[in-house]
Amino acid sequence: MNVRLEHLGHRYGAVEALRDVTAEARAGNITAIVGPNASGKSTLIRGIIGAIRPQWGAAFIDNLPVASMSARQLARRAAYVPQRSVVAAAFTVREVVELGRYALPRDVARIEEALARLELTDLAARPYPALSVGQQQRVTMARALAQLPERGLLVLDEPTAAMDLRHAERCMKLLREIADAGGAVVVAMHDLSMAALWADEAWLLDDGRLAASGPAEEVLAPDRLEAVFGVGFERVGDSEGRFRLLASSPRA
Amino acid sequence: MRRITRKQLIGLVILAVLAAAAIITRLLIYRGSDDSLIWSWPESGIAELRRTSIAVAAIAGVSLAVSGVLLQALLRNPLASPFILGISSGAALGVMTAVYVGHLMGRSAAGGGAHPLPALAGALTALCIVYLLGQRRGWLDPLSLVLVGVVVSAICGALIMFLQHLAPHGLRSDLVTWMMGYIHPDVPAALLIATGATALLGLAAGMALGRAMDAGTLEDDEARSIGLAIGPLRLVMFLLAGVLTSAAVALAGPIGFVGLIAPHAARLLLGPRHAVLVAGAALVGVVLLVGGDATCQVINVSGGRMPVGVFTALVGGPAFIWLLRSGRGRA
Structure with missing residues (x-):
């Protein structure tokens, strides 16, 4: 099941939470949504699961507009795990x-x-x-x-935030299994190292805008992250070809 | 979450036996002409009056209890009760207005009896106002409902006081009697049938909504994500609870604490699943009001029997505090 966002924008009163976000998450992938606090991650998640009616643009699940689906129709395509x-x-x-x-x-x-x-x-x-x-x-x-559902969409907002390391690892393995079985996983994460380790694709949000999207290895590049988070990052590879991110002090 | 467990079945049987015991007790107990307490099968005329009393108490008990479950689920607040939406205050204002207007037009007061139509009109008016003002983004919002309900209660309270200030002393006592909540033995048959049908339909609808109410215990986003149309559900729950409360108030006045205590008592025995909870709470409502009415026959105070609303408040108040302090006041 694919997710497509077209020029998605949303405002809470005077606060513009999302601005013109266009992106796609494909079946078989884990797509991580990363970004600083109040960058629009949760609003984006809410747009995908139909919890808000975006003022601009639209979200689609398998080419069907989310806004046109009833709660029951949506529940048969996607499941949601809140923070x-x-x-x-x-x-x-x-x-x-x-x-x-x-x-x-x-x-x-x-x-x-x-x-x-x-x-x-x-x-x-x-x-x-x-x-x-x-x-x-x-x-x-x-x-x-x-x-x-089989090959369905799983949307998660910080699912591992309260878990110990063993269960967080177990949770991410589960997401991997779901993606490998043909499902689509979209997960908002604060832990960039975990995102780097497990995600296939990533959407980097900054102040409601999509700063970057694409393969996780490219999106989670240290210079790009530093520009958004204001903190320096180092990339460490492992023997299996995966990489981790370590935060370091801000660069002058 | 669809099967009834053995424990729940036993709990329902216990409550049904208690309800039957309360009904039989109320049917048998009465005071003789010398004010002595008598236990015996009543003569036909007396039995008719007593059956009416039992019906009034049972209908009001079921209505308030089911309404309590619905509102606690709707407002996601285990301490909510049917009168939180300003319905009783609206009904009281309706009665006070009718009594005062009747006085101005030269009609005498009804002498402490029921005022079903003014009560119903006042209750439904309050319900409409709360409905119109309790919405956010086109759907009913629990927090807005509570806040608007409190404001409507306060405004109705102020208007009642103003009318009391204008009214002569005799009229005030009429309203005070009504406000106590009373099980009347001489209610018109049409009112009894209408409110009885409302209570039964409300009970059936409440049980049918059980699974949806279970799903509604999740936060809004999560509830929607599992397929629950939370907005329409809230609207149905609100209307159902409002109509049930209005019916109970029109029949027996604003009897407090039944709608708060009955859901909790049933929850302690049957657990939190709403379909079973609605049925259990309805039985507890019958036990509380029919049993309470029977107890009021025993408690002989000067000037007549203790009004059942006073009894339920005296029992319900300490029970409420116990719920709060023991931490059992959770859904």
Whole structure:
């Protein structure tokens, strides 16, 4: 499933959160959205999942305009993981994961598989509010997995922010598996090193504008990042051909 | 999230037994002409009045309890109650206005009885105002609803005080009696049928909305992403809760705390899933109001029986504080 953004722009009152963003995320890829705070990452994510009606331009999923889709139609194509999920009821972990099937036929096997993939089977009967924030984030991931159609679109906003290193790594491996199985993954990330390690493509946002988009290796170039973040970066390659980014002091 | 669990089934059976016990108790208990408490099967005329009392209490209990569940889900606030939207204040203003206008036109006050039509008119007017002003970007917004509800209550309260200031003393006591909430044994059959049908339809609709309300416990963006049309759901919940509350107020006056306590009591026993919760809360509503009315027959105070609204406030107030302090006031 491909995502295409055409001249997307959005304003919250007097604040212009997104300006003329045109980009494409393809099936089979992990596309990382990176940028400083308030650069428009979350607004872009909200535009893709139809949570806002952009004032300019449009978002398309498989060439269908998101704005023309009902919530149910969208739920059958894409799943969403917010930065922090708040559930206003004392549901169990399993009940929260089951919510992922709200617009879809009940599928116990999918729910159990989602719980297992996020290592939540032992916690399934625990009340969701009693979990740590990191555990809750894994439950939200499992809820999205229970919903995600085959070769569907998974949109995530900082999914690993509250996770420990092992579970963050596990989460990114899962995203890799989904992309390798033909799904499209669009993920907003603050951790540039993790983005460099896992993303195939990247969109770099700066003050609501798309500063760069394309292969992650090109977009996450130290000089480009320094221009946007105001911090120096060093690139370190590993034996598997992947690279990491290390922040250093700002260059004079 | 579709099957009813064994624990929930047992909980529902327990609540149904308690509701049946409350109904039977209310049917059997009465005070004799010498004010003594008597337990026996009533004669036919008395039985008719008592059946009406039971019906009024049950309908008001179910309506307020279901409305409470809907509003706690709609406002994402476990401490919300049916009167948070200014409906009772609107109803009270409707009654006060009718009583005062009647006085100006030379009609005598109804003597502490029910005022279904003015109450209904006032409640629905308040509901319309809250609906029109409680929207943001074209859809109902929980925070705006609460704020507008508080403002509507305050304005209605000020107008009630103004009318009370203008009215002679006898008229004030009529309104005060109505404001206490009372289970009347002589309600017109048409009103009973209309409000009974509203309560049953509201109960069925509330149960049918259960899965959607479960999904609505997620934040708006996330709820939409799993396929929930959150705007239309909020509108349906608001209208349903408003009509149920208006019906209960028109029937028995503004009886407090039932809509707050019944959902929590049911939640403790049945868990948070809304379809089961709506059914359980309705049964708790019957237990509270029919049982409360029976208890009020036992508590003999000078000048007559204790109004059931006073009883529910005396029981509900401490229960509310316990919920807050024990941390059980969570959804």
